[in-house]
Amino acid sequence: MSDNKKRQAMNHDAYPDNYIRGILNSVKSIAMVGASPVNVRPSYFAFKYLAQRGYDMIPVNPGHVGKELLGKPFVASLSDFGRPIDMIDIFRNSSHIMPVVEEALTLDPLPKVIWMQLGARDDAAAAKAESVGIKVVMNRCPKIEYGRLSSEISWMGVNSRTLSSKRPPAPTQGMRLSLNRMSVGGGDTAASDRAAKNKSEQS
Amino acid sequence: MSDRLPGFSTLAVHAGAQPDPTTGARATPIYQTTSFVFNDADHAASLFGLQAFGNIYTRIGNPTNAVLEERVAALEGGTAALAVASGHAAQVVVLQQLLQPGDEFIAARKLYGGSINQFTHAFKSFGWNVVWADPDDISSFERAVTPRTKAIFIESIANPAGSITDIEAISTVARKAGVPLIVDNTLASPYLIRPIDHGADIVVHSLTKFLGGHGNSLGGIIVDAGTFDWSTGGKYPMLSEPRPEYHGIRLQETFGNFAFAIACRVLGLRDLGPALSPFNAFMILTGIETLPLRMQKHCDNAKAVAEFLAGHPAVASVNYAGLPSDKYHQLARKYAPRGAGAVFTFSLKGGYDAGVNLVSKLQLFSHLANVGDTRSLVIHPASTTHSQLDDAAKIKSGAGPDVVRLSVGIEDKEDLIADLEQALAA
Structure with a gap:
């Protein structure tokens, strides 16, 4: 299957685990647009979690330039990195996605992945990014997906939709976790995916 | 993968x-x-x-x-x-x-x-x-x-x-x-x-x-x-x-x-x-590890017991959705094709007294207020689980005075039927 065909087949209502797993296993640097220094905002604790799991995190928020988030200096915009970035994680409402994606498309080299946070979805912006070969994830949280695929999130009673008969290494602080468990297809949470699809079709 | x-x-x-x-x-x-x-x-x-x-x-x-x-x-x-x-x-x-x-x-x-x-x-x-x-x-x-x-x-x-x-x-x-x-x-x-x-x-x-x-x-x-x-x-x-x-x-x-x-x-x-x-x-x-095995056996036993009761002269009626004559049989075929469960009721021609008599004569079925045990269970809802309801509400919820409820266990079905047979005959 060509890359082009693969892109056309991407179903943004229900991602195969291998798609998400491939992204989280391959990206190293993540710029988080809309990162907040307020420690009860989801962007703050997603940023902190991903940093603890070894990702090279960059907070992007023009309102906080001059300050740091967990030791990383805030930058004003995507063009201010001065180095290539693997993934852009957008913590903005759906209505603010397009300008961020347009700015991302001016970067050289292009990012490999554009990820829109839980609750955020802009299909037109996604199509634009995919047309130049960027992988897109919408309406998902990378912290939740990392926790799910590693089964760390199972400690909260969440259905990880993965199985493993392997003995995992004893956990230490800040370690990377294996995401390569046997996936059970996402099919067993199809009801939730269907509900999300119905909602996106109505809106 | x-x-x-x-x-x-x-x-x-x-x-x-x-x-x-x-x-x-x-x-x-x-x-x-x-x-x-x-x-x-x-x-x-x-x-x-x-x-x-x-x-x-x-x-x-x-x-x-x-x-x-x-x-x-x-x-x-x-x-x-x-x-x-x-x-x-x-x-x-x-x-x-x-x-x-x-x-x-x-x-x-x-x-x-x-x-x-x-x-x-x-x-x-x-x-x-x-x-x-x-x-x-x-x-x-x-x-x-x-x-x-x-x-x-x-x-x-x-x-x-x-x-x-x-x-x-x-x-x-x-x-x-x-x-x-x-x-x-x-x-x-x-x-x-x-x-x-x-x-x-x-x-x-x-x-x-x-x-x-x-x-x-x-x-x-x-x-x-x-x-x-x-x-x-x-x-x-x-x-x-x-x-x-x-x-x-x-x-x-x-x-x-x-x-x-x-x-x-x-x-x-x-x-x-x-x-x-x-x-x-x-x-x-x-x-839960044995749920599929147990549940199938529960259902198979329940169907056999329900069929036995439906043919018994002392029994007035059997409410079990697994029986083709039951009011809920079509819904059971749609929603529960593997079996209609193992909890059901039947009523006795002898009414309340016959129900009390049956419960007291059973040797394998345990008289208690639970369902879904490996063991077969029996209860008279009108005097126990549903006793706080008034008579009209009892009948509306399917727990009238002549009704006996079974939760059929995973024993050998022949033994369950024999136990019911001796208790109904007594």
């Missing part, structure tokens, strides 16, 4: 469990501890603020209970689950997230007698008002909807008569009303019916019954289907509004399609306190 969906029996054995990282133990360990040590002050603050995954205190979560939660979520096809101390506790915790004082919920009139009591009396003091509807008349649910309606509650296979509820038809009413459909799936277990596949938004269980299956441990569970949008219209403020006890976190925004299960844990279980013992979680988990 391809994504494929394993079968039900594989999930029943494996979902949620993995070898213990510290010891390599293959069976799920019983983490019989109240509390868990933090790495440092920052880790503690992250856990308390719902910012990190991990354990704090067994009233909020426990690693043994978490395996049970993930396993039942996987079997039901939900996004997450929360285990609690009993089926009754599950119902309190669910409705606490959905109702404010003065709100209403619609419930099917055919329910476990304990639920009818809980809804009618205990919940009244919380200002949660139950409105009854008839599961055999879908339009009665439509008529019961008001602007204060916050949820609809039904049983998939209804106690005591084993009648089958048309889940899809009632889910259509719930969707139109903009409220979640809660299905108590205790008597079916996910092996027979998966209510989420038919439009349920929340599934609750008494784990005490078929899931645990051995009559040795109480437990309850809440499964979040991940299908309901809690953000619309400010109707569900526990999910959609900033929570003062968590520094202004909005649960739906933060946890997405498993926010309801998190609300039940961090607002319900944490503050109301009906935690499940990790020991009970272990016993129930062990039971």
